Amino acid sequence: MAEASYEEAIAGLKKLLSEKAEFQETAAAKIRQITAELVAITAGSTHFDPVDRIRTGFTHFKKSKFDDFIENWVKICTPAKTKTQTNCTDMSFEDKCTNCEKEAVNVSLGNLLSYPFVRESVVNNKLFVRGAHYNFVSGAFELWNLDFKLTPSLVV
Numbered sequence: 001m002a003e004a005s006y007e008e009a010i011a012g013l014k015k016l017l018s019e020k021a022e023f024q025e026t027a028a029a030k031i032r033q034i035t036a037e038l039v040a041i042t043a044g045s046t047h048f049d050p051v052d053r054i055r056t057g058f059t060h061f062k063k064s065k066f067d068d069f070i071e072n073w074v075k076i077c078t079p080a081k082t083k084t085q086t087n088c089t090d091m092s093f094e095d096k097c098t099n100c101e102k103e104a105v106n107v108s109l110g111n112l113l114s115y116p117f118v119r120e121s122v123v124n125n126k127l128f129v130r131g132a133h134y135n136f137v138s139g140a141f142e143l144w145n146l147d148f149k150l151t152p153s154l155v156v
Helices: 002-019 021-043 050-076 078-087 093-112 116-123
Strands: 130-134 141-145
Touching: 002 021, 050 093, 078 093, 093 130
Parallel strands: none
Antiparallel strands: 130 141
């Protein structure tokens, strides 16, 4: 099974390189780099453990890339948390969490509008952006339209 995947990958690479000649130099450089890394790894050692290599690579990725990504992703929705804490003081904690989840969707919708091509398509009614929230416990699915206002430019 692994051999079939390997053969498919090689065939796919050959096809890509035959169609896109401009990638050949980059692909050759990458193959040389990977080969050199593998030679360097196995050169000083009589034992090479691929499972250990994968494990240490995963740990490195998680610590150096993934944790930062998740942290930054969660920070994006800080305005949703602030709005929920301000406007939902009389709700239960569970209801506040649900409200915050929905507000986080609204924040993401607002972020979509920061892309000029998305904003232009929404304004020209070529793209309709909607928010959604799914409650896994009750099975309820809520869908809402994007509510936004365009304000005229201010000249100072």
